[in-house]
Amino acid sequence: MNKKSFERKNELLNAALDEFTRKNYENASLNTIIKNASISKGTFYYHFQNKQTLYLFLLETAVKTKWEFINSHMKEYPPDSPRRDIFDEFKLQAQMGMEFAVGFPQYHRLSIMFSREKGNKIYEDAKTTLHLDTESMIREMVKKARTREDLTEKFSEDFMVKILTYLFTNFDEIFHLEEDFHLDKMVENLNNYVEFMKHGMGR
Template sequence: MKEKSFEKKTELLEAALNEFSSRKYEDASLNNIIKSAGISKGTFYYHFKDKQEIYIYLLKSSVNVKWEFINKNIKVSSISIGGDIFEIFKLQAKIGAEFASMYPKYHNLSKMFVKEKGNKIYDIAKNVLIEDNINPLNEITEKAIKKGDFRNDLPDVFVN
């Protein structure tokens, strides 16, 4: 029974990713997701409380997968660039483009999320992502400050 439940959840997440990566949150339809996944409403509600919960789950998953991909590839490449923060940022951009190519649905989800700016769901999701401290840029910036990659006369608010 658990294997079947896991299989249904995978189909549900794939259907939801398709829906949210092609439509804004308000335009995305829970009924379309359920229909595409080939599940009942009861199965949906077994896994998620509502549309918002699955949306935020997908955003968190997307961000985690992206940063895992970037960090893995940066560690391999940063040895050759010496760890300078500006070279790391350039490398992150390059690796981010590779990620978009390898994971186009996650990339499209993030593009759709940016379009939510100004909507309630944007603020809710952004706060959840910040609370989970998913963005490792703070750690990279703090290391660069300690190494002296930034001028000392720059205010902290500019650097952070």
């Protein structure tokens, strides 16, 4: 890809990111994206087949960037750290995710907008295409945690996976006020959230 074509694609991606973070998938306008990117339709179709392929490309880029960020920071916390249980894992990964949100606010906003697509075809298409399966990741963590006896035997594996998956994937929907997006407040909410998952509300 020559320099001019690369610059055009970047302009297109920036315009698309702006549109998809302000509107849901259905209402996002490809014509608006093309206009704001100051490119021709021919240039758009040179890079992408349609609005969906553009949207999926942005989601994939956001996911890859996020996990590269998390994995690079997780190296500071080796798995054999003293008594690191599943809840410590949640805290570490979520805290890295929050730092990512502060550093890459548009990608974070895109992920929030995507989570609101639940129930729509684009959500299922994206999950299938990008292999976004949080439940499988949580199940693997639960299996390891049960082996280490981090979790109670009172509840079945399926029950814990479903509950933890729901709690893990809906954090942003629970804490959605503007003040909640300051890093200090996010970390405070996260710590309380994980403590709630670990100990519940009982005395």
